[in-house]
Amino acid sequence: xxxxxxxxxFLIFFxxxxxxxxxxxxxxxxKIYKSSIRSVILNRTGGELTPPIINFNSDETLTLSxxxxxAGYQTWQYTFIHCNxxxxxxxxxxxxxxxxxxxxxxxxxxxxxNTLQPYTHYSLTFPxxxxxxxxxxxxxxxxxxxxxxxxPIITRKIYxxxxxxxxxxxxxxxxxxxxxxxxxxxxxxxxxxxxxxxxPYSQLKVVVLQNQRADNAKYNxxxxxxxxxxxxxxxxxxxxxxxxxxxxxxxxxQSLKGSTNRIRSVEIRNNRYIVDxxxxxPRGFSPYITYEDINGKYLVRTVDARNSAxxxxxxxxxxxxxxxxxxxxxxxxxxxxxNDWRTDKSVPAELGRMNYNYARxxxxxxxxxxxxxxxxxxxxxxxxxxxxxxxxxxxxxxxTGNSYTILVYNKEQGTRYxxxxxxxxxxx
Numbered sequence: 415x416x417x418x419x420x421x422x423x424f425l426i427f428f429x430x431x432x433x434x435x436x437x438x439x440x441x442x443x444x445k446i447y448k449s450s451i452r453s454v455i456l457n458r459t460g461g462e463l464t465p466p467i468i469n470f471n472s473d474e475t476l477t478l479s480x481x482x483x484x485a486g487y488q489t490w491q492y493t494f495i496h497c498n499x500x501x502x503x504x505x506x507x508x509x510x511x512x513x514x515x516x517x518x519x520x521x522x523x524x525x526x527x528n529t530l531q532p533y534t535h536y537s538l539t540f541p542x543x544x545x546x547x548x549x550x551x552x553x554x555x556x557x558x559x560x561x562x563x564x565x566p567i568i569t570r571k572i573y574x575x576x577x578x579x580x581x582x583x584x585x586x587x588x589x590x591x592x593x594x595x596x597x598x599x600x601x602x603x604x605x606x607x608x609x610x611x612x613x614p615y616s617q618l619k620v621v622v623l624q625n626q627r628a629d630n631a632k633y634n635x636x637x638x639x640x641x642x643x644x645x646x647x648x649x650x651x652x653x654x655x656x657x658x659x660x661x662x663x664x665x666x667x668q669s670l671k672g673s674t675n676r677i678r679s680v681e682i683r684n685n686r687y688i689v690d691x692x693x694x695x696p697r698g699f700s701p702y703i704t705y706e707d708i709n710g711k712y713l714v715r716t717v718d719a720r721n722s723a724x725x726x727x728x729x730x731x732x733x734x735x736x737x738x739x740x741x742x743x744x745x746x747x748x749x750x751x752x753n754d755w756r757t758d759k760s761v762p763a764e765l766g767r768m769n770y771n772y773a774r775x776x777x778x779x780x781x782x783x784x785x786x787x788x789x790x791x792x793x794x795x796x797x798x799x800x801x802x803x804x805x806x807x808x809x810x811x812x813x814t815g816n817s818y819t820i821l822v823y824n825k826e827q828g829t830r831y832x833x834x835x836x837x838x839x840x841x842x
Contacts, residue, residue, distance in 0.1 A: 442501045442554045443628060444754045448567040449762070450483040452533075452728070453714055453784045456555075456570050459539055463711050465626065465819065467837055470550040470576040478538045478555065479714075479723065480568060481784065485525065485532035489560040490567070492538060493517040494545070497552040499619040499823040499832040500633055501571065504551075506831060511553075513546045520557070524724040530686055531728035550576035551823070551834050573821070578835040579606040581820050585842035587812035588655050596810035598842065600654045600818050607643040609835070611824060614645055619823040619832060624656050624816055625710045627755050629802060659816065660697055660808040662707040662750070662789035668717050670727055670785065680729075687729035693776075694735045694792070702811040708789050709817045709841075712752045716785040726785040733768070735792055735807065736776035743797050746770075746777040746807070750790040757795045757802060768792075817841045 446454060458464040459475040468474040482488060496504045496511040508516040524535045540555075541547055557568040583602035587594050600622060611618055620635040635653065639646035647654065670680050670687055678690045719725035733748055746768040747757045753766045761767045768777040777792075792807035804810065818840050823832035 440503060442495070442497060442503070442569060442571070444571055445569050445756070446567070446754070447565075447569075448482075451567050452481045452483060452782070453786075454478070454480040454568055454570070455712075455714060456572070462713050463708055465573075465839070466571065467573040467575060470547070470574050475539050475541060476572060478540075478557075478568075478570065479535065480557075481526075481533040481535050483531065483533050483728075485534050487523060487525075487534060490520040490536065490557055491517050491560055491563070492520060492540075492555060492557050493563065494547075494572075495554040495556060496549070496831060497554055499552065499621060499821070501552060501554070503554075504831045511547060511549045511551075511831075513548050514544050516545075517563070518544045519560075524721075526724050527721075528719070528725060529727050530682070533728070535723045537723070547574050549831065549833075550574045551831055573834055573837060575834045575837050577837075578609040578824075578833075579604050579611075579822060581605075581822060581836050581838035583818070583820055583838055583840040585816070585818060585840060588652075589650055590652060590655070593652075593655065593812075595812050596658055598656050598658050598812055598814075598816065599649075600656065600820075600840075601648040602820060602838070602840075603647060604637070604645040604822060604836070605643060606645070611645070612827060614640060617825040618645075619825075620647070621821040621823070622654065623819040623821070626751065626817070626819065627710075629755060629757075630656065656816070656818075657804065658810045658812045658814040659804055660702070660791070660811060660814055661705055662710055662791055663694060664707060665691060665731065665783075665788050665790070667729060667731070667783060667785045668715050668787060670729060671718060687727055689729045689731045691731060691733055694733065696735060696737070696807050698806045698809045700809060702809075702813050704813065704815075707815070708787070709815070710750045710755075710789045710791070712750065712786055712788040714784050714786040718785070722785070728782055728784050730764075731781050731783050732778070733781065734774070734776050734778045735768075736774075737770075738775050740770040740777075741794055741806070744794045744803075745797060747793045747795055747802075748779055748781065748790050749793045749802070750788065752783070752788055752790070757793060757800065815842055 456466045456478045459477045522537045526533045553572045555570045558566045588597035622632045637645035716726040748766040764782045768779040793802040820838040822836040
């Protein structure tokens, strides 16, 4: 009996340890977990299309908004999880990084008004008088049903910066002659004349994002050279080389009253809006054409009513891109910020996964989108590796305008977290 009790105690101990290790190994991401949740937008308050970055100990706030197509008020709670530079959770207790409550309720909501698709629109502004941040760094915002913190409906990354250093950066065509016309090199230096970085190779962490994408982000980039008050990251070996891509395609749904230069027809069928777009063309082998885009982002807006939050319509939008035969071993997706660049197998057709239509000889999808302006691209995704390939449908050009975000973290002596000490956004 005694041996059985000891064995049970050991099994419980190792189970708890395994759960703790598994929890710590969790890598967080921007994700929607509930199919009825749509149009999730997180920007700096008052700034459309701005990234979710605020300065520490400032009056700046962020605003999250989203719709629930299961119309009717739901009680949602929210909380924050402090994370390392790689988006694994830190080992800090919540009372070490949150001031006030550790969780609270979303109180601002609107029921849709005069729309064919009913929904409830929710919004949240933070930091606020109930919850604020006591240290800088990465935070994960988690929205969940009342009393169910382990059952999130939305997670979103946010950045709280305590600026200590300056980043000087530029984007150039790739130095490698074989990539010069298709890829881009990011070169930068970190200037820190009044801030001590004692261990630049072990405690300093640098992350680079292209157009806020997570799939091709570069982590833990070490300085190439160290000078007095300056760290040089001007790599010449491809460490900071990115595919150039192409300018984003777009669809303007701000009005459903008539056709635009991208919309072929708008109809109401079965009590819902149906929008047929003009066919897209593959651009993999086409010459580069420059025009303004919003680097994969989207915004919700209607000119058909006063208030976009609760009066904008939802429409089923038909996309089509022709190919004589399907690509074997791959799946075509429509991607952008609107679907968090997601291309896993769980993504439904209404959020970007395309099917090949043999009769029409091309890939098609019908997406459910709220009125607004959307940037998007077509990505061919390998069914085994999950890697996105834009070269077939979009092409790669070193002239393409892209947005690069450089995030600089430092684990200072005596601390247990990565302090975000600089954010620099550079566009070419």
